[in-house]
Amino acid sequence: MPDRGAILVLNAGSSSLKMALVEGGETGLSGQVDGIGGAARVRIGGAARPAAIADHAAAVDALLNGLEACGVALADLRAAAHRIVHGGARLTAPVRLTEDALAELARNAHLAPLHTPHALAAIQAVAQRAPDLRQCASFDTGFHATQPELATRYALPDAPETAGLRRWGFHGLSYAALVDGFEGVTGRPLPRRLLACHLGNGASLCAILEGRSVATTMGYDPLSGLTMGTRAGEIDAGAVLALADRLGVDGAREMLGKKSGLKALGGQSDMRALLASESPAARFAIAHFTYWAARAAGSMIAAMEGLDAIAFTGGIGEHAAPIRAGILDRLAWTGASYEPALNEAAAPVIGDGAILAAIIPAAEEARIAGEAARLLQG
Secondary structure, eight states: OOSSSOEEEEEEOSSOEEEEEEETTEEEEEEEEESTTSSOEEEESSOOEEOOOOSHHHHHHHHHHHHHHTTOOGGGOOEEEEEESOOTTTOOSOEEOOHHHHHHHHHTGGGSTTTHHHHHHHHHHHHHHOTTSOEEEEETTGGGGGSOHHHHBOSOOSSGGGTTOBOOOOOHHHHHHHHHHHHHHHSSOOOSEEEEEEESSSEEEEEEETTEEEEESOOSSTTSSSOOSSOOOSOOHHHHHHHHHHHHHHHHHHHHHHSOHHHHHHSOSOHHHHHHOOOHHHHHHHHHHHHHHHHHHHHHHHHHTSOSEEEEEHHHHHHOHHHHHHHHHHTGGGTBOOOHHHHHTTOSEEEESSBEEEEOOOOHHHHHHHHHHHHHTO
């Protein structure tokens, strides 16, 4: 396989598959398959079109066919690099996808049952289509492997029944990319104590001390932490048990993951639509989102024993000025502030007071491709 050329980055979700070509740190052609197993749609570069896509293997074929139709030969790709949600305790750094690594992923599939099996299917489909193409993986949980046990252990008995029940943390590739890009975007060195806010349909905060994760709001599962698009976020364990009694485990999982959050409070999960609405429910959903983000920020600040800067990333973090303002207003007690005009313009630095406030564009694909490139270089 070539030692130069684009790296194909693949990100398998529960019913979607995203892809992007990255070369020299720049993201080029991208595409996506949504609605896998149902009313699927395929987009490569331009408009989406309906398609019959039964599973993630078929989604890989659709995207690779689309690349070839755009003049991208699989033989010219340098590698395929996959975003894997959960690497478990052993897979905390990027890896070449050898038989041993794949076996370890399969052993840990129960930790991310809505994602890892689909990622493994995509890896296998790529291998069948292009058996000589080297494949690598990066892990969303890996960035949080630096957290101390005080931050990750639940106060549960050390017993076989509790194996794997700990705070893992997610959005790690986004946070790693934020750390990588902070100085280039802001023109300032990476601060010692950085509160990073990944805000999107899935949302979390991370306390980054000297470039390393020391605490995050998500725990065992991406359901926990902040109010999210369709996820409940922080909820008492007793309430979860009550839901499981009333709805069954599967019903409780469905409610907590797909019917809660902004969708439950405001009637829809799209923050843009909520911000455009004047309904009391939409106003409440927005206030709930910013209140719990600011409240959780206090916990992250305590973990770092102070605060030097706040950085926003993700779809909401980068594009929703009222949300940034609402969170920063609630954190004014820390010394955080912002210039309204700079916030509305989504400037790289929106506040330059005692606490720096910045917006760092998400760059997960470039981070994943960069990790794969370093692996291939040895």
